[in-house]
Amino acid sequence: MRGWRPYAVFAAVCLVYMAAVLQRSSLGVAAVEATARFEVAATVLSFLSVAQIIVYAVLQIPVGVMIDRLGPRTPILIGAGVMALGQTLVGVTEDFGLAVVGRMLVGAGDAMTFTAGIRIIAMWFPARRAPIMTQIFAQVGQIGQVLSAFPFIILLHGPGWLPAFVSAAALSVLGGLAVLVVTATAGTPPNPFHPHRMGFSQTLSHLLEALRRPGTQMGFWTHFTLQPSLTMFLLLWGFPYLTVAVGLSPTTATLLFVGTVVLSAIVGPILGILSARYPLRRSNITLGTIGAIVACWIAVLAWPGAPPLWLLIVLIACMTVGGPGSMIGFDYARTYNPARSQGSANGVVNVGGFLACFVIMFLVGVLLDVLRDRGAVDPVAALYSLDSFRIAFLAQFPVIGLGVAMVIRLRIRLRRTLREEEGITIAPLWLSIARAWRRRGAAGSSTGTGVRE
Numbered sequence: 001m002r003g004w005r006p007y008a009v010f011a012a013v014c015l016v017y018m019a020a021v022l023q024r025s026s027l028g029v030a031a032v033e034a035t036a037r038f039e040v041a042a043t044v045l046s047f048l049s050v051a052q053i054i055v056y057a058v059l060q061i062p063v064g065v066m067i068d069r070l071g072p073r074t075p076i077l078i079g080a081g082v083m084a085l086g087q088t089l090v091g092v093t094e095d096f097g098l099a100v101v102g103r104m105l106v107g108a109g110d111a112m113t114f115t116a117g118i119r120i121i122a123m124w125f126p127a128r129r130a131p132i133m134t135q136i137f138a139q140v141g142q143i144g145q146v147l148s149a150f151p152f153i154i155l156l157h158g159p160g161w162l163p164a165f166v167s168a169a170a171l172s173v174l175g176g177l178a179v180l181v182v183t184a185t186a187g188t189p190p191n192p193f194h195p196h197r198m199g200f201s202q203t204l205s206h207l208l209e210a211l212r213r214p215g216t217q218m219g220f221w222t223h224f225t226l227q228p229s230l231t232m233f234l235l236l237w238g239f240p241y242l243t244v245a246v247g248l249s250p251t252t253a254t255l256l257f258v259g260t261v262v263l264s265a266i267v268g269p270i271l272g273i274l275s276a277r278y279p280l281r282r283s284n285i286t287l288g289t290i291g292a293i294v295a296c297w298i299a300v301l302a303w304p305g306a307p308p309l310w311l312l313i314v315l316i317a318c319m320t321v322g323g324p325g326s327m328i329g330f331d332y333a334r335t336y337n338p339a340r341s342q343g344s345a346n347g348v349v350n351v352g353g354f355l356a357c358f359v360i361m362f363l364v365g366v367l368l369d370v371l372r373d374r375g376a377v378d379p380v381a382a383l384y385s386l387d388s389f390r391i392a393f394l395a396q397f398p399v400i401g402l403g404v405a406m407v408i409r410l411r412i413r414l415r416r417t418l419r420e421e422e423g424i425t426i427a428p429l430w431l432s433i434a435r436a437w438r439r440r441g442a443a444g445s446s447t448g449t450g451v452r453e
Contacts, residue, residue: 005186006124010133012182013117014140016080016175020113021144022152022168023083023106024052027090028235029153029257030164032244032380037161038096041372041383046365048103049236053358055107057351063112064347065207072116072123073183079112080176084169091165109172114141115346118330123189128276131331135272138327142261145234147171153254210345214417215336218410219329219349222286225403226326227353229293229396230319232360234260237389244384246306256312260320268324275331282328283411289325290404292318294397301390326353356399363395 027034027049035045066075086105093099118134125133148168155164210216233241234257242253275282296315300307307315329352333345371388 006189008182009120009124009186009189010137012175012178013076013120014137015178016076016172017113017117017137017141018144018147019080019168019171019175020083020110021141022147022171023087023144024110025145025148025234026087026152026165026168027052027103029148029239029254030156030161031236031240033156033161034099035380035383037094038099040096041369043362043365043369044096046236046362048100050358050362050365051100052103052107052110053235053354053361055104056111057354057358059108059111060115060347060351060354061207061344062347064115064344066112067116067119067347068344072119073179075112076116076120076179077176079109079116080172080179081109082106082112083109084172084176085109087165087169087172091162091169114138115350117141118346120183122334123191126190130334131276132269132272134330135268135324135327139261139264139268139324142264142323146258146261148257150254150258153250207344210333210337211348213336213345214410214414215332216345216348218283218336218407218414219332219345220352221329221403221406221410222282222332222352223326223329223349224352224356225290225400225407226286226293226322226328228356228360228399229297230260230323231353231357232364232396233316233319235357236361237364237393240384241389241393242312244380245386245389246312248309248312252309256316259313260316260323263317263320264324267321268327271321271324271328275328279331279335282331283407285325285328286407287404289318289321290400293322294400297393297396301393306386329353352403356403360396360399364392367392367395 031045034040034048038045063075083106086102086107086109089102089105090099093102117137121133121137122130152164152168155167232238238257239253242248242256243250248256271285274285296311296318300311300315303311329349330346333349337345368383368388371385371391373382373385
């Protein structure tokens with residue numbers, strides 16, 4: 001597979017995505033400082049992240065169409081430059097309006113990065129390895145979360161706001177240059193991109209075709225269900241909750257954030273292998289993961305007083321599994337769509353998680369403002385109290401519940417289609433496990449290795 005070239009390209013797109021995650025998550029660790037810098041309430045502060053995510057979500061389908069027409073290289077380079085510009089603007093301004101514009105630019109550049117990276121991976125790696133490489137790509141990119149937790153926050157609390165944000169912007173420039181140089185020197189990929197020079201009507205037709213496919217819809221709702229809880233927590237509300245409401249030190253909260261990256265790096269490739277090996281069981285992974293996340297949230301929010309550290313670790317671990325778990329949505333898009341519309345389908349899928357995230361993020365901010373203690377001396381403590389967070393975090397349950405309902409509905413539809421058109425009947429998971437266990441026992445008995453009871 002052309003020696004080093006696929007891996008050099010892979011490393012370059014990982015670097016630029018790592019920079020994108022840093023830009024995306026930098027406001028989360030700076031939320032307390034942003035509240036003081038811009039002198040805004042929680043609802044207004046949440047608009048910094050909500051505006052970023054709205055732009056990100058709105059651009060996903062246009063970016064997907066752009067990738068189908070122009071290829072992934074141009075969008076990923078434009079995205080790196082736009083993110084650097086936006087992050088620099090956030091760093092230099094003290095005006096909240098300009099900061100919103102800066103975060104919107106970050107969202108626009110971020111929107112061009114992940115889906116373009118997935119498309120580049122599909123060009124350089126065979127189909128049987130694409131799910132695994134996509135998971136690795138997604139998890140390596142989360143190192144950007146580590147960078148926001150350690151170097152960025154050290155710069156923020158040391159040299160200050162401006163050096164921290166400008167340094168983050170510089171990493172996007174470096175990543176863009178890496179992609180530019182490596183893709184220019186690596187030659188033609190094994191699965192080269194063939195541009196689809198389509199008119200508007202044909203482009204719209206292919207997009208609508210992708211939207212109508214049950215696999216694209218399943219990918220959207222899988223992403224919608226699994227990603228938002230962790231993203232909401234990391235992008236904005238997790239750090240104030242852990243440090244102000246629960247009372248953990250910033251160092252402990254930072255280590256918990258870093259732990260999400262380490263766990264993602266372990267879980268992601270495993271889920272990629274499972275998704276590739278058991279494509280008919282992807283929905284079981286989705287439903288099992290979201291069940292664990294919801295159960296942990298119920299335990300944390302119902303805990304009398306501040307939840308203990310071990311319970312917070314369990315919650316964050318379960319949410320973290322949801323991050324790489326949401327990548328299964330892109331496996332649906334790739335499996336059920338032809339190459340000519342995979343960029344559009346990936347864009348549709350990627351809208352899901354961030355649409356859910358900005359709804360949850362905004363609702364949490366609104367509830368925190370409504371519940372704030374207006375008689376408290378410390379405005380930060382009044383805004384980020386434990387009781388307020390306990391109620392505000394309930395906002396995610398109806399959103400996630402909608403996603404679960406749609407996943408179950410589409411799973412029934414997809415399985416019925418498989419049964420009617422291809423004669424494939426998917427047995428319930430418990431029945432498949434029982435049959436496999438019996439076959440294993442029978443094989444052990446026939447070789448004399450079985451254990452009799």
